[in-house]
Amino acid sequence: MSIQKVGVIGCGLMGSGIAEVAARSGRETVVREVSQELLDQGLARIAGSFGKAVDRGKLSAEDRDAALARLEGTTEISGLGDCDLVVEAIVENLEEKCRTFAALDEVAKESAIFASNTSSLTITELAMATRRPERFVGLHYFNPVPVMKLVEVVRTLATAEDVLAEVHEYVRSTGKEPVSCGDNSGFIVNRLLVPYLLDAIRAYEGGVGSVEDIDKAMQLGCGHPMGPLTLLDFVGLDTTYYIANIMFEEYREARFAPPPLLKRMVLAGRYGRKSGRGFYDYGGK
Secondary structure, eight states, X not given: OOOOEEEEEOOSHHHHHXXXXXXXXXXXXEEEOSSHHHHHHHHHHHHHHHHHHHHTTSSOHHHHHHHHHTEEEESSGGGXXXXXXXXXXXXXXXXXXXXXXXXXXXXXXXXXXXXXXXSSSOHHHHHTTSSOGGGEEEEEEOSSTTTOOEEEEEOOTXXXXXXXXXXXXXXXXXXXXXXXXXXOTTTTHHHHHHHHHHHHHHHHHTTSSOHHHHHHHHHHHHOOSSOHHHHHHHHXXXXXXXXXXXXXXXXXXXXXXXXXHHHHHHHTTOOBGGGTBSSSBOSOO
């Protein structure tokens, strides 16, 4: 295994989880944020997650301390220069991601592997912002990263076979299960999940059932851990709307088109749990 030091760009919800998993696997881990304030918030989130794992008996205090000692933060892209693998987990914006990878390409060592955690953008387009498309993959983790086992490993037409094998080995070594995906918008999970979620909104719009009854039907009838409208609130209606638009632009199929109700809820600021209200009210009133 040649991946011994891991860099993570972005220490938000996903980036902090990716960094936590890397540090827990025994690797030196560097996480980069654009400001000290955001970096401090992200590192505090990781420390809090480690603390919860200790409280639940999932991690010993000694292993927590050792993992935290392997973790460092930086606000400079040059701080990732000696990493063997760098995973990007910043805002889902193509231009910003391309700018970030182009800057990283200038400071990273030639053998470094680049990966993006994007859930909907094309990996090939990101890879072409660098001079190493053969050493570029998608690594799509799922939220919450420390808990969810799946990682979609996305290959492009240019990805080298040895790089793909190395990334698969790395993912397994962190306790996750990799699945191989082609470079199609949405990969496997979102390509199947997003139309299902949009259809649930259309069913509600069409009066098929109430929010509660649609969720209960899918939970009890299909054995799902949560109903589609609850899941939408958890993922974020704004996030789903953004991803659906990207996928519709890619495929031009009606099943990926955001329903009118989704657009209006996003315009009204009803994003789900993070805003306090989506299909359900989380305000406690």
